[in-house]
Amino acid sequence: MAAYRTIIAVAVLLAVALALPFTVPTYYVQFASKVLIMGILAMALNLVVGFGGLVSLCHAAFFGLGGYALALATPKYDPASFFVSFPFAVGSAALAALIIGALALRTRGVYFIMVTLAFGEMLFFLFHDTAIAGGSDGTFINYKPEVAIAGTMLLDLDRPLVFYFAVLTCLLATIALLTMLVRSPFGHALAAARDNERRARSLGFPIFRLRLTAFVISGAIAGVAGYLAAAQFGYVAPQMLGWHLSATVLVMVLIGGLRSVAGPLIGAFVLLGLEEVLKTATEYWKLIEGLVVIAIVLALPDGMRHLLIAAFGPANDDTPTVTSVAEAKHV
Amino acid sequence: MSEAGHSQTVSLQAISLSKHFGGLSAVADVSLDVHSDEIHAVIGPNGAGKSTLINLLSGDMQASAGAIMLDGRNVTRLAAERRAGAGMGRSYQKTTIFQQSSVYQNVRLAAQAHSKAPLRMFGSAMSDVAVNDAAHAALVRTGLASRAAMPANKLSHGEQRQLEIAMVLATGPRIILLDEPLAGMGLQEARRIVDLIASLREGHAVLLVEHDMDAVFELADRLTVMQDGRVIASGLPGEVRTDPAVRAAYLGAHGGADGGAA
């Protein structure tokens, strides 16, 4: 029954997603692309936050690296080849995630949050304070990447409709990949490490390797999202890598729910939709958006609870130390 | 069984192990062997260092000094998960289970950790036949089969203790470290687990920390007594029981409170 309803819901959503670009003005097609791209980023983040129990505040950096990789790979007067620039972007993001993850995953809880934040800001300042790709001003990407084999153009990403379907394909691939991971033995082990690290370790699961693998996959997908965003807007700037975006995406994850693969997509839709509506309604939209977000997050105590557990550990997570002492005393 | 065969192979060996917490020596210069096909019980008053000893052997804590040999291999610096991979399984004095998951999921995860592809990234985790069989068998042996679908945090305290042991069994270990497996169990449950531990003797090396003296003297092939981090006596249960130092330091002072089997 429940499964039946899920199938119908998914079918309806998919039909809407397919029909959308043919029924609304181009502006909204572009807006929809943006929502899907941020949805990819939020789903990527949720692999580590929701399923891994690791609150990362540097995912914007992986997103930004994906975008900057496209900017750097695109010549001034020519498009970059998709088949070169895309692997370069995803590879750069994955490599950064590997290095940052290998260092940050030696810490836990709040320290992990702070270390990822620090690394994210380091990358932000790398692009902000040096002359790489225009420094603090950012740089334009004059041509969208060219999807061509042996001179034959396969997709014209300049057309909003085509671009939208390319993004939708990436989104579906991301959902498929994450769903497969979450259901696999790997995903169960990752969640076990989140729920009870000590037990997972004593059962024999290599916690560090598990988490690092998830972190790298997540970073790579964030790179895909960044690549798509840079291609869509034709512009990259250091803000793409900053903590502000990391925090925004975390809010999308919270709104959408930490325990489902596609939930964060809903979070992206809600947050960007809200922004869109408020922007046209009032000049104080940021303030109102902030208040609404706080209200939403407070109204969803479950998401908040999971986040707090990830940051500070479960309320009754006694270390054996404390337990032994306590029990030695009361026995 | 009570002639602790000296010809048996040593599976796990602690050599002059010590663990300091600041100025406190929780474990001080402890040496002991656990042979396969043998149950080696460790007893001692509260705070004697028994749990700390298990934590050192399992790799949950790093030793301050001394060495740990597993099948003749030095594992003193090996991480806990690697020791588990080498065939060591342990239970905790304080129940350490996946509270939010079902009972079945708890044992399934344990079995998965020791399956052929514990971290495979595709295919459903729930459909590995060998893993499911091992998980089911562990539940049957511990008497939890009827509870399989229940969330672990809905189990009674005694049942959670049984689950703790079921998870150890599901990993298929050769060396088993049990930290007060009977604590908090009802009489019937305890009886079942005592029989289960007895049945583990064959094919396993078992280190048993337990306060229930009746169970200890029923199960132990060898007995080591600790006090203030040190070993004060070790040998066959019959000998240790009559050791004057033990009577004075432990059984004499605490015998009544601890079940008074002496």
Ligand SMILES: Nc1ncnc2c1ncn2[C@@H]1O[C@H](COP(=O)(O)OP(=O)(O)OP(=O)(O)O)[C@@H](O)[C@H]1O
């Ligand atoms: N992580 C720790 N930090 C500081 N002191 C500790 C720690 N773990 C144990 N201790 C201390 O080490 C000593 C030995 O503790 P341990 O838990 O090993 O005793 P035990 O023999 O298992 O006692 P019980 O029978 O009560 O379980 C105690 O004094 C305890 O307070």
Ligand SMILES: [Mg+2]
């Ligand atoms: Mg103890």
